[in-house]
Amino acid sequence: MAPKPWFITFMRAVMVPVDRFLLGRSRGRISLGGTTGAGTLLLTTTGRHTGEPRSTPLFFMPHGDGFAVVASNFGRRAHPDWSANLLAFPKATVTVGNRIAPVTARLLTGAEHDAIWNLYTGAGPAYQNYLDASGRGSFRIFALDKYENGSSA
Numbered sequence: 001m002a003p004k005p006w007f008i009t010f011m012r013a014v015m016v017p018v019d020r021f022l023l024g025r026s027r028g029r030i031s032l033g034g035t036t037g038a039g040t041l042l043l044t045t046t047g048r049h050t051g052e053p054r055s056t057p058l059f060f061m062p063h064g065d066g067f068a069v070v071a072s073n074f075g076r077r078a079h080p081d082w083s084a085n086l087l088a089f090p091k092a093t094v095t096v097g098n099r100i101a102p103v104t105a106r107l108l109t110g111a112e113h114d115a116i117w118n119l120y121t122g123a124g125p126a127y128q129n130y131l132d133a134s135g136r137g138s139f140r141i142f143a144l145d146k147y148e149n150g151s152s153a
Contacts, residue, residue: 026098039059039060039061039062039067039096040057040058040059040060040096041057041058041060041067041069041094041095041096042055042056042057042058042094042095042096043055043056043057043058043069043082043092043093043094043144044056044092044093044094044095045082045085045086045089045092046085046088046089046091046092047081047085048084048085048087048088048089054081054082054085056080056082058082060096060144061116061119061120063116063143063144064143064145065145065146066103066143066144066145066146067094067096067103067143067144068108068116068119068141068142068143068144069141069142069144070116070117070120070127070139070140070141071083071139071140071141071142072127072130072131072134072139073130073134074130075129075130075131075132075133075134076134077134077135077136079136079139079140083140083142086105086107086142087105087107090104090105090106091103091104091105091147092104092105092144094144101146102146102147103144103145103146103147104144104145104147105142105143105144105145106142106143106144106145107140107141107142108141108142108143112143113138113141116141116143117138117139117141127139
């Protein structure tokens with residue numbers, strides 16, 4: 001279905017807010033996105049302009065002891081706000097699997113970026129369709145590395 005305009009509108013207007021609510025209330029156990037079989041987490045960043053917490057549900061792939069997420073913005077030309085927030089303030093939290101974990105975001109480049117991109121596109125055509133529709137050369141991909149006591153793990 002992606003990136004049909006009606007589907008993107010539905011995702012942004014309905015699924016994202018519902019998942020934000022469900023993931024937050026269930027501490028990462030319940031989400032609409034999770035019904036697709038994909039791993040879903042709630043990423044909470046610090047707003048780069050406001051300094052306020054901003055939460056976004058995202059599909060993820062396991063990456064080391066943490067997670068990898070793609071900043072597709074449903075195939076729009078602009079990068080999503082959450083990715084700019086991570087560039088400004090890399091410390092964040094994820095809510096997943098009944099756990100809230102502090103993470104440090106790291107923008108992936110080169111072979112590491114390509115390996116994660118291949119995992120996402122190997123799971124189905126949606127992310128490649130988003131990239132093709134976006135007009136961007138590539139999407140930002142972040143590793144969300146778990147940390148404890150303020151130091152990277």
